[in-house]
Amino acid sequence: MKTITVSFLLNGKKTSVTSLPNRTLLDVLREDLGLTGAKDACGGEGECGACTVIMNGNPVNSCMIFIGQIEGTQITTIEGLMEKGEFHRLQKSFVEAGAVQCGFCTPGAILTAKTLLDNNPHPTDHEIREGLSGNLCRCTGYNKMIDAIHLAEQGGLDD
Ligand code: FES
Numbered sequence: 533m534k535t536i537t538v539s540f541l542l543n544g545k546k547t548s549v550t551s552l553p554n555r556t557l558l559d560v561l562r563e564d565l566g567l568t569g570a571k572d573a574c575g576g577e578g579e580c581g582a583c584t585v586i587m588n589g590n591p592v593n594s595c596m597i598f599i600g601q602i603e604g605t606q607i608t609t610i611e612g613l614m615e616k617g618e619f620h621r622l623q624k625s626f627v628e629a630g631a632v633q634c635g636f637c638t639p640g641a642i643l644t645a646k647t648l649l650d651n652n653p654h655p656t657d658h659e660i661r662e663g664l665s666g667n668l669c670r671c672t673g674y675n676k677m678i679d680a681i682h683l684a685e686q687g688g689l690d691d
């Protein structure tokens with residue numbers, strides 16, 4: 533099989549990757565680019581959301597994206613969420629609200645939450661549950677994630 537080279541914007545930086553075309557974005561992020569924030573909790577079956585990244589403003593399961601599909605896209609991983617050395621307010625609020633337990637789902641849940649707040653700055657509890665429905669969490673029961681997202685929405689952790 534022949535390799536392909538793709539170029540895209542990763543966490544704001546122009547990035548090129550040469551890879552076999554049957555590898556996934558998750559493989560390339562973790563194995564080639566050393567970005568291990570995106571996790572694999574379902575064997576790449578598209579069922580857990582632990583591998584979530586933001587692609588062109590939408591949360592996607594990076595285990596379901598083949599590398600040939602990312603040419604020209606903008607991708608944000610959890611590693612790209614910090615600004616000027618500071619954690620993003622959602623990262624702070626998840627810790628503050630106790631929404632991080634084993635932590636395996638947390639990067640994906642935070643990235644999904646970011647797209648949720650970008651599109652709907654004041655979501656209801658129901659909208660948050662709906663928004664997080666693709667991000668499976670075995671630990672928190674989601675209530676603490678809902679608290680965390682409301683906390684971030686209020687901007688109380690910007691300082
Ligand atoms: S690893 Fe489970 S959805 Fe991607």
Ligand code: FES
Pocket residue numbers: 631632633634635636637638668669670671672
């Ligand atoms: S904190 Fe453990 S799976 Fe969500």
